[in-house]
Amino acid sequence: MNDLSMLIAANADWFYLVGAILFVLTLRGLSSPKTAIRGNRFGMAAMAIAVVTTFFLAEGPVLWLIIGAMILGALVGMWKAKTVAMTQMPETVALMHSFVGLAAVAIALATVLHTEQQHGAVARVELFIGCFIGAITFSASVFAFGKLAAKSWAKTLVGSWVKPVQALLFIAMIGFGGVYFVTDSLPAFYAMAVIAVIFGWMWIAPIGGGDMPVVVSLLNSFSGWAAAGIGFTLGNSMLIIAGSLVGSSGAILSYIMCKAMNRSLLNVLFGGMGTSAVTAGGDEGVPKNYKAGSAEDAGFLMANASNVVIVPGYGMAQGRAQNAVKELYELLKEEGVNVRFAIHPVAGRMPGHMNVLLAEADVPYDDILEMDEINSDFASTDVVLVIGANDVVNPSAKDDPTSPIFGMPILEVSKAQTVMVIKRSMSTGYAGLDNSLFYMDKTMMIFGDAKKMVEEMVRSVNGGGH
Amino acid sequence: MSSTPFVAIFTVFVLAVFVGYYVVWGVTPALHTPLMAVTNALSSIVIVGAMLQTVTIDGSMFTPTSLLGAFAVFLASINIFGGFAVTERMLAMFKPKAKKAPVLENNAKETGGDA
Numbered sequence: 001m002n003d004l005s006m007l008i009a010a011n012a013d014w015f016y017l018v019g020a021i022l023f024v025l026t027l028r029g030l031s032s033p034k035t036a037i038r039g040n041r042f043g044m045a046a047m048a049i050a051v052v053t054t055f056f057l058a059e060g061p062v063l064w065l066i067i068g069a070m071i072l073g074a075l076v077g078m079w080k081a082k083t084v085a086m087t088q089m090p091e092t093v094a095l096m097h098s099f100v101g102l103a104a105v106a107i108a109l110a111t112v113l114h115t116e117q118q119h120g121a122v123a124r125v126e127l128f129i130g131c132f133i134g135a136i137t138f139s140a141s142v143f144a145f146g147k148l149a150a151k152s153w154a155k156t157l158v159g160s161w162v163k164p165v166q167a168l169l170f171i172a173m174i175g176f177g178g179v180y181f182v183t184d185s186l187p188a189f190y191a192m193a194v195i196a197v198i199f200g201w202m203w204i205a206p207i208g209g210g211d212m213p214v215v216v217s218l219l220n221s222f223s224g225w226a227a228a229g230i231g232f233t234l235g236n237s238m239l240i241i242a243g244s245l246v247g248s249s250g251a252i253l254s255y256i257m258c259k260a261m262n263r264s265l266l267n268v269l270f271g272g273m274g275t276s277a278v279t280a281g282g283d284e285g286v287p288k289n290y291k292a293g294s295a296e297d298a299g300f301l302m303a304n305a306s307n308v309v310i311v312p313g314y315g316m317a318q319g320r321a322q323n324a325v326k327e328l329y330e331l332l333k334e335e336g337v338n339v340r341f342a343i344h345p346v347a348g349r350m351p352g353h354m355n356v357l358l359a360e361a362d363v364p365y366d367d368i369l370e371m372d373e374i375n376s377d378f379a380s381t382d383v384v385l386v387i388g389a390n391d392v393v394n395p396s397a398k399d400d401p402t403s404p405i406f407g408m409p410i411l412e413v414s415k416a417q418t419v420m421v422i423k424r425s426m427s428t429g430y431a432g433l434d435n436s437l438f439y440m441d442k443t444m445m446i447f448g449d450a451k452k453m454v455e456e457m458v459r460s461v462n463g464g465g466h
Numbered sequence: 467m468s469s470t471p472f473v474a475i476f477t478v479f480v481l482a483v484f485v486g487y488y489v490v491w492g493v494t495p496a497l498h499t500p501l502m503a504v505t506n507a508l509s510s511i512v513i514v515g516a517m518l519q520t521v522t523i524d525g526s527m528f529t530p531t532s533l534l535g536a537f538a539v540f541l542a543s544i545n546i547f548g549g550f551a552v553t554e555r556m557l558a559m560f561k562p563k564a565k566k567a568p569v570l571e572n573n574a575k576e577t578g579g580d581a
Binding site: 023024026027028030031032033036037039040043044047050051054055057058060061062065066068069070071072073074076077078080081082084086089092093096097099100102103104106107109110111113114115116122216217220223224226227228230231232233234235236237238239240241242243244245246247248249250252253256343345350351352353355356359360362365368370 | 471472475478479482483485486487489490491492493494495496497498499500501502503504505506507508509510511512513514515516517518519520521522523524527529530531532534535536537538539540541542543544545546547548549550551552553554555556557558559560561
């Protein structure tokens with residue numbers, strides 16, 4: 001070792017402190033799109049400082065093992081980051097959470113198997129907690145990934161047996177953890193890890209796709225706590241700080257999502273929508289009248305309006321219609337129409353999903369408004385165009401105390417003069433509820449694929465203008 | 467140190483949770499997806515733990531401990547590089563649009579790939 005590396009190794013904690021401060025500034029930077037990129041760079045710098053400093057602490061020939069693993073991981077990560085489509089962001093993030101979880105498990109196992117180390121009582125508790133949080137994060141995230149990517153193996157579990165099995169698995173997991181704590185027995189540790197993996201899966205599998213934004217945020221939080229747990233084991237403050245930041249962040253996002261659905265976290269995680277709402281969709285079975293219209297008419301109406309609000313939902317993501325929507329937005333602007341976007345906090349499959357898609361299509365973010373900012377404007381709006389959103393515009397949430405989503409804050413589009421809804425069919429949305437908005441006199445349904453319909457509207461506006 | 471290490475480190479933990487709480491509320495809702503992507507990269511700070519666990523035991527380089535450690539380094543690296551890169555890509559889309567060609571060109575390429 002030369003002088004420099006000895007200096008770095010001796011002062012590692014100071015470098016970690018700088019890293020920790022930069023991590024805080026990373027999140028701080030995300031408070032505005034203007035400073036966000038700088039924030040992200042702070043994060044990169046912090047991570048670089050952390051990794052380089054640790055290089056000087058870890059010595060010997062194994063360094064090459066570390067470097068090899070890192071290069072391999074970097075290649076995979078960069079490739080994935082470059083190729084992933086923005087519409088696939090939710091499942092990609094979910095998959096990445098699973099990596100953190102699995103890494104935490106591997107680290108805990110590596111520590112347990114470290115023959116030259118003794119693990120005292122506190123260390124054993126930390127290892128146990130770190131390992132099972134990691135294991136649950138891993139399998140739950142894999143399931144969330146499958147669900148969001150609509151894989152056939154990610155089936156929603158239903159049945160009365162699910163809850164007892166969950167409870168049993170949880171008790172077994174804690175039990176084996178206890179055995180490990182008392183006897184220092186490795187098989188008990190393995191058993192605990194395996195059960196935690198199964199438990200993670202069984203825990204998330206009964207939750208429906210509509211609640212996935214909450215689940216993804218929660219797993220984000222978990223991956224942070226897992227990192228903090230490793231930090232406790234190693235006595236490393238930076239790990240604890242970074243882990244806690246991530247943990248808080250995910251917890252807050254989960255809270256925001258839950259509040260936007262007027263539900264509690266417990267309600268999302270341990271039963272709710274998926275099961276109870278099936279019956280609520282029926283509504284006497286009397287066929288109700290709705291008006292269907294063509295995309296051409298819709299384009300004509302919008303081109304002649306002075307205020308238009310577009311409400312994007314998951315249907316826009318699914319149909320990959322964001323670029324067509326941008327084109328429509330631009331054409332209408334050229335016609336002198338005041339066009340804005342309204343985003344509900346739970347629109348899409350992860351927090352902020354719609355904002356990313358619209359940003360991808362190059363829609364200026366000044367014209368993209370949050371629910372609270374735009375709700376009072378709907379009364380003075382001529383036309384609202386709802387693209388593949390359902391529950392977030394359902395007036396029953398305000399008017400019908402018997403509705404399962406009663407009390408959920410919604411975008412109050414029914415106050416506008418005319419509402420147009422692009423939807424594939426009259427089938428219910430993710431919450432399984434009928435939507436009274438669709439049967440109002442002012443509402444026109446436009447059936448079809450979001451992208452196709454918006455493209456037709458674009459043609460109509462274009463043709464009408466010349 | 468006068469205090470026991472656990473109390474010291476637990477103090478850091480509790481304070482960090484408070485800092486996280488206040489900082490995250492400042493994040494604008496439009497950036498919640500990039501927030502998740504970047505925190506995902508941040509949680510890969512476990513790489514520090516993974517690196518420290520990848521050690522030579524009894525003079526042997528390939529032990530269960532070192533291999534598990536290296537595997538964890540690999541997984542965490544995917545997230546570090548992937549997480550920051552994908553956040554960068556997303557944030558570039560949120561740039562003020564008044565800027566000239568390079569941004570537009572970049573975007574056209576990306577949207578073309580997705581469609």
